Amino acid sequence: MPARELLYERLAQKLAQRIADGTLRAGERLPSVRRLSRQHGVSVSTVLQAYLLLESRGLIEARPQSGHFVRHFRQDELQEPRAPRPSLTPRRVTMRGLVADLHRAGSDARFVPLGVATVDARLLPADKLNRTLARVARASGGAGVSYDSPRGCARLRRQLARRALDWGCALRADDFLITVGTMEALHLCLRAVTRPGDAVAVESPTYFGVLQLIEALGLRAVEIPVQPQTGIDLDVLARAMTVERLRACVVIPNFHNPRGSLMSDEAKAALVALAARHEVPLIEDDMYGDLYDEAAVGARPRPCKAFDDEGIVMTCGSVSKTLAAGYRVGWVVPGRFDADVEHLKLAQTVASPTLPALAVAEFFDSGGYDHHLRQLRRRLAAQVRAVREAVARYFPAGTRVSRPLGGFVLWIEMPSGCNAIELHGRAVARGIAVAPGPIFSAQQRFVSCLRLSCGHPWSEATERAIAELGRLARAACGRLSA
């Protein structure tokens, strides 16, 4: 005969399963205590205990004189996804075909675009920028078809130095080097400071492009957990630095992709001091810094570079999320590794394309960029809110969702038992692109996580897609959610 606790736990488990799979819906009344006790052949007090357990888990609520009801899963009650447990063993990285699938679906207009983190062209000043490009092309004559210098467009570097004042950084035009997007910047930084076989600290989860670079360069990744609100776990990183000789550490301090976290100034300063103390080059990807939610964050957050007196920080960025991913205009401030980065740039691509850099410089100069950024920030924050609300409405109880203060991706942890790779396969078959959690980890962790991009205007198709994802998630996980 099972113990009494087991009876009520088992009953609660069954009910939780029905809530998770949608048989019992939000707002629906549960059977009365007496009826349930008769149906299941258990005592009234067992049912009461089961209901109490479900109440304590936030799945149901008791309403005076009316009975027990399945709770509405409200957005303000959504919890943050949890950080992973640290594991300090360096790993070789093998990224699977999933990243290629993600990009394929991202460039196929038939998919509902919740996968690749791109901003919809309708939110970008595409016509104005393209006209600017045509104008600078006409005006530049032979210079437009010639190699730029390896450092890249001087006019753009001057503009960037001016913009850097807003980031809290006093930088000169010559501190910047123009690259082919943030990806080339990250690549140059990693190549400048590592050799094949070296161990590099990365965040867990992290942007899959970082892991692809680590794989391509034959490096090993040490995964450091990212905390929901504060970013990379500095205690674990400090421990990792004493366990293994780390040759670099790659971080996304502002509106982390995929986690959404924003490191405080204090945490950034502590991270830079730690890197300097251990002589570990800190490669920071700051491509989301301009996309803060104005209602939640008063000003553009500073990059780690703003706290760097020793040149240990290498800051990378681009206009891919704010203006034009296709122009492939990015930059790096390599700090004390400048000569190596410039040398590698020459060896790798000679120089960046001349005209797109000139067009971006002209666009910055015209003052149109800041106006555009203000509008874009508002639109993206509204889209993130809409997708978050829909996740709250349609995903199974127990789902956790990030609360980003900028950027435009959401990190979702579904109840355990929900396999994101399987869900991804089913979603793709239904024309919905999503990014499954394991591609954000060298160890393919985050099996029950998804990243949803909110870079496209909210539409009925988006709502239908999220409802369908929620249905797939409910079908996949029937277990009692914690």
Ligand SMILES: Cc1ncc(COP(=O)(O)O)c(C=O)c1O
């Ligand atoms: C964090 C992060 N870094 C780098 C990139 C790639 O940037 P780019 O297109 O400028 O090479 C992305 C694109 O999604 C990203 O999210």
